[in-house]
Amino acid sequence: MTQMALVIDLNVCVGCHACVTSCKEWNTSGEAGSLADMQAYDADPCGTFFNRVQTYEAGEFPFSETVHFPKSCLHCEDPPCVPVCPTGASYKRESDGLVLVDYDRCIGCNYCTWACPYGARELDPKRKEMTKCTLCSDRIDNQALPERDRKPACVLACPTSARLFGDIHDPDSEVSRAIRERGGYQLMPEWGTRPANHYLPRQKTQASGCSTQSCGCGSDGASASGSAVPATGLQGQLDSGRIDLAAAAARA
Known part of the structure; x- marks a missing residue:
């Protein structure tokens, strides 16, 4: 069975929100209908987005890191949102594994929202x-578009190519190779939902260190022999189990 999905490279995502704005623009004018933006510039804005980028600061100065974590529906292979829907509005499409909503059957009961452990659904406040x-x-199915354009809007808009799209069940696809070769992982697999979307981890780097004389941060940085301080940034914290960024992002 085909399972289309995104693979997101956290090592090159710069948090520019191009994926967020392109997603909003395409889906507001596409088959998803008009996505609400109410009081967008007031103190209490309200809007509907399919894709969001959450930004975190991790680590301790001077080895802290900024991490951008894009998150949207993960198109689970065993989606908990589908069986709880009382009208059958939420369903998993057999042809490509996408989890979709039939708006004509949706009654806005929020059962699917409560069932989703990733917070990936939003009730449009206007509709x-x-x-x-x-x-x-509606893009990937559109045969009138050139093949190179039959990809999600967020993938086409990403300036750093941090987002890949393809069939994760095809071992020769770009996404399958990326997962296999770069240690791609699922978000919170302990829930047993088998998320189709995967993330590529940030690469481990050696912290370069700095000197009090050069930047005034108060860190010794390098030893007298010039060797660098061991990496103590985000990846080190993840490896040591001190923080669980994926779980934090999913619950945000």
Whole structure:
């Protein structure tokens, strides 16, 4: 069975939000319908987004790191949102494994939102219908578009190519190779939902260190022999189990 999905490279995501804005623009004018933006510039804005980028500061100065974590529907292979839907509005498409919503059948009961452990669904406050990432199904199915354009809007807009799209069940696809060769992982696999979307981890780097004389941060940085201080940034914290960024992002 085909399972289309995103693979997101956390090592090169710069948090520019191009994926967020392109997603919003395409889906507001596409088959997903108009996505609400109410009081967008007031003190209490309200809007509907399929894709968000959460930013974290991790580590301790001077070895702290900024991490950008894009998150949308993960198109689980065993989606808990589907069986709880009382009208059958939420369903998993057999042809490509996408988890979609039939807006004509949705009654806005929020059962699917409560069932999703990733917080990936948003009830549109104006339409009173449940919305979520469709991986731009109306783009990837559109035979009138050139093949290179039959990809999600977020993938086409990413300036650093941090987002890959393809069939994770095809061992020769770009996404499968990336997962296999770079240690791609699922978000919170302990829930047993088998998320189709994967993340590529940040690469381990050696902290270069700095000197009090050069930057005034108060860190010794390098030893007298010039050797660098061992990496103590985000990846080191993840390896040591001191923080669980993926779980934090999923619950945010």
